[in-house]
Amino acid sequence: MSSVALTPEQARWSESIRQRLAACTQAGDARKARAYADCFAEDGVLELDGETLAGRAAIFTWMSAPSVIPQPASGAPSFISHHLTTSHIAFADEHTAAVRTYWLVTSAAGLDHNGFYVDRLRREGEDWLIAHRRPKTLWVAPASMLRT
Template sequence: MNLGPEDIEAIRALITRYNIAADRGRIAELAACFARDGQLDFPGRSGKGRDGIVEALTSGERNPALTLTRHHLTTMELLPGADTDHAVGRVYFFVITNAGLDHSGVYVDQYIRIAGQWLIAHREARIDWQAEASLNRPMVTR
């Protein structure tokens, strides 16, 4: 079973939508990239369902010195899942803030197509490296 070019482009557009929403602070738009029962896991927090994802991303303290965030995607691998409505992927990323290169890692994803639309079923954001001068709250480094 292969992912067609339309599927790959739709998943790439989904990943892009997620990151642009994150960078612009539009957390409800970010959560809408997930299936209704989707899950987001990132260092120190987890959210299940769109409301749970919003809660996980908006609770806690934000560093007032952090005024700019830009996620940049690099290497991406998208593979078919168990059937034509499932796919898996790994996406490397690095994040620039107003202090410079802040952290880098990988998204480990599961995607699902519901009513013709690709959504994130599960995303684990793994942080592989974080700058000593990071403006983000301390994150667990893998």
């Protein structure tokens, strides 16, 4: 197995990217629309199944609306929590990176669904921002909140 060593600068950028992805995940779970949208470039794109949101303002508006994940019919308290797992970061140059990150989602039902993000990040100044994100769901539990 061969591996390519990162330069010290790429190692620093990798950590910045991981921090950005974590901030985006936590803001999304907490429905903090401004913090979530600010993880994207001004012209960033969030490509969802059946809907593409173009621009930070559109992403903010979408995140400000009620969650697309319905509350349980029982009225019982619920939560959704994304957990990022492994990620692969490939730098195209000093300003762009392609990232694939796997995620698991837990809810009151337990393991709810899983998948991965296909992200393209762009460095603007010292900040790495999401230029394009496409989530892909691989599996949904029979008792998932997505099915209620």
